[in-house]
Amino acid sequence: GQQVMQIPQYQHVQEGEDFTTYCNSSTTLSNIQWYKQRPGGHPVFLIQLVKSGEVKKQKRLTFQFGEAKKNSSLHITATQTTDVGTYFCAVRLTQGGSEKLVFGKGTKLTVNP
């Protein structure tokens, strides 16, 4: 089935440093989504990308969809302790009129104050 590989699995940074997580697929993706899960919490939707080469920004977060639509990245500029959590990419798949979302394994970010 469709798989997305997410790297790195863990990332530890000093507060103020930048952070990037990557999501890669061997096949062309129609879309990609990003979610954030705070420790002890549930995943929360951040953004969806659908266009080749698309770049979207949310304050210090920059999301990018590759030109070939096989990879995506989430970049955080100048991390803060509030950025701590696990970041997941996910792909929406449509089959026979129903939709399902398949998730990457996530990147766990810790920030040292």
Next chain:
Amino acid sequence: NAGVTQTPKFQVLKTGQSMTLQCAQDMNHNSMYWYRQDPGMGLRLIYYSASEGTTDKGEVPNGYNVSRLNKREFSLRLESAAPSQTSVYFCASLNWGELFFGEGSRLTVL
């Protein structure tokens, strides 16, 4: 607006016991999902339901059954719990491509 509500939040079972995780959403969404989350494994789809009366298997359906009772409710049943089913279970509903998750149910099987 409560969103997606899961019960119970915590449960401890003995091997072989059965139980049902309840999920309800009040957002009038058609599609609902059950995921399990294990350390280092991300979120894995167990079952999903595109609408009332329909259910489909996800990536890891073995050992589970589901019921889409009506548009609001989607329950997950473990008929004979095994230690490998120790996990955090998340219910979610889908609207315009965005998943809305419940708070999760932490299940331990001894």
